[in-house]
Amino acid sequence: MIEVPDTVARVADLIRGHASAGRAVRARGGGTKREWGALLQSDREIVEVVTRGLNRIVEHNAGDFTAVVEAGLPLKEAQAVFAGSGQMLALDPPLGAGDAATIGGVLAANDSGPLRHRYGSVRDLVIGITVVLSDGTIASSGGKVIKNVAGYDLAKLFTGSLGTLGLIARIAVRLHPLAQRTATVVAQTDDAVALAATALALARLPLEADCLDVQWSRGRGRLLVRFAGAAAEQRAQAAALRFPGLQPEIVGDDHTLWSEQRANQRSVAGIVVKVSGRPTDLSTVIRVADAAGGTLVSRAALGLSWLSLPAEADVNSIRAALAPRACTVLDGAERSAAVWPVVAPGTLAVMQRVKQRFDPARAFSPGAFVGGI
């Protein structure tokens, strides 16, 4: 069954009804990351609650650099509105098929793109949230000001929860100025060790770059550093002096470069493994990607990498090679045996208790999350 409610109150009614009738509920935004997480483990009927009817910008307080939006609003549409005031939500994950990714879906999946280097991830940009729980409770935390420590931070708890705690209905975000000019320094090499070392050295400098990414594919890769703002070109030129042994070039019209970086985080037919590592792990992660016949995108200064692997890749051998770093399967989860890495029992027990308190009916996407939650 599919439901497409268009108000938060209606969402609450629907969810309360379905949960109390013993049905499982699966929240869905644009459907671009639908396969992330483990397969639902339930013999109950599954109702899909699609948020596309919740697509309003409730407030855009341009003077305050904040906005309150409904969760089903496509990120691309939101950005177009913010750009009209010279602003952006500093979140640039791949938008998926038809650019359909919604703000709520991006939050639920904790997805991010190259801008994370400077602006952080969803958790750093969301200042308030409204959720619907399985008993129909509509609850909010945070607010719509960028500084606020009143009450618990439920927005962070729901970020990356893959819809297993409740349905995310409304989100307040902090916005940033949208730079008019950008410039990117790019250097290519087949020397993974030199590439990783240069990335590490750049990460230790006060460059204030917007993005610092590495890309690697079959024995060859590139390092990309993007600057934004009035002095973008000058800053790129200054940074280019910091690529010893490499031949960096400066690309002014750099949008294609960065679209490619984002696109390489996703895979239609293969498997994508996200590695939560350290910047100093990079050359090891590159070696593992090469050995498995895959490609890599890395937020080099953050230690996060996305490995895009052939469908037949053995995720557990990659885990073994990168242990103890956490490796989570994103795309291709349905083709992969072990989607989630093992979480320490004590920590998992707290997560299970959180699930029980927020969703005692166990209605929301049962079994999709880590540890069978």
Added chain:
Amino acid sequence: MDELIAELRAICGEKWVYTQEHQLRTYESDGLLQYKVVPVAAVLPGTAAEVQAVVAACARAKVPWVARGAGSGLSGGALPIDDGVLLVLSRLKRILEIDLDNGRVCVEPGVTNSAVSAAVGPTHFYPPDPSSQSVCSIGGNVAENSGGAHCFKYGFTTNYVTGLEVVLADGELVQLGGMELDAPGYDLLGAFVGSEGTLGVATKVWLRVVPVPEAIKTLVAFFDSTRQAGEAVSDIVQGGVVPGAIEMMDAKAIEAAEQAAHAGFPMRGAALLVELDGSIHECEGQFEEIAAICRRRGSDDVRVARDAEERARFWKVRKAAFAAMGRISPNYFVQDGVIPRTRLPDVLERIDQLAAQYGLVVANVFHAGDGNLHPLVCYDGAIPGQAERAEELSGLILDVCLESGGSITGEHGVGVDKKKHMQKMYSPSDLDAFQRLRCAFDPAGLANPGKVMPSPRLCGEVPGPYRQHPLEAAGLAERM
């Protein structure tokens, strides 16, 4: 209780468990002095293992406890409870690891905020900088999600904590996050930071540190009114510039701070301190722009710090403002409201009206970039009834903040002082959701009870760990 105290002595050693009235008086308040409670015992463990043993002993004895760092908090978050134990973390002050390649430092909770930046300098620093940074502890910063003057650009404590080792109220030791980002599962780390000691106690903290900016430029501009200064702030931010800090002081605050710091600030209606940091290329151009905006908005006195010494002097005035208030008023309450920045001129006018109505002086110091106001409500405790009136006025100022779409606290926390205001900001179902989180971490309610939530609530039935029933697994039955 005697049995528990004997156990605590066995864990930490005789000399680290205080039970004498004169010893306990030291801990009866935190930075918010109007609340005083003497605990049954104060215990000062020396290691994480001792913290865990102390918390486990309290859990077995069903005795509540409160964790305390440096005790500099301003909301009574570390106020002891009279039938409980105070867990003082000041002995856990080792810096455990510095890894600048990975931009991390790992510290014990008793390490001071300033000590973190000192440990990773001169190349790196730790951005959150509460005014109390030379004494306040990282553990306390984690509990309160502390801010500071540079948070407008750099973010808050929660944006810098990547991992915690935590002792839960049942004595279990768990790790949330770590040196790496995006640990799989729920972001328990994000829920814990800013939970004011109600979800457990941190025994180890991994922090992100960042490179020191290439250039720092600081100016102070003086205006006839806070309205003019507020308009300058809006113009600066509107222009797409994100300064490292924008701080405003009104006439009363300048008067008090100048008496303490002697920086030669003139007695004007408002002072705006703007600090720009970042790449040299970017700073130069933007700095000129900011000075021009200040002049356009009516400032005839823009002073640029010529060197590090002058910059330090400008900041000294700003950071002295709270303490200096004692020079112009015998007593004062520090308020910590937040408003959407564009409402600044209207809200200040409203505060002025309220102050006039109450016949009290309110000085204003604030982080203007993020709309975090610190009105200082002055009163004389020797005049009967004035403290009560001042407190009432202080509460009304929060109402004004909420009416304008803001928050009751930007960085000081709810603690015991503001829990009565929580119901104005959050609905019963919001508070119910908060309670669910708290109960997931601490079903027995032993960690810092009586803080944050407006009224004491029990967790109710604790559902056992979810186990799939064999019939359910076989598809023959399901749970409702």
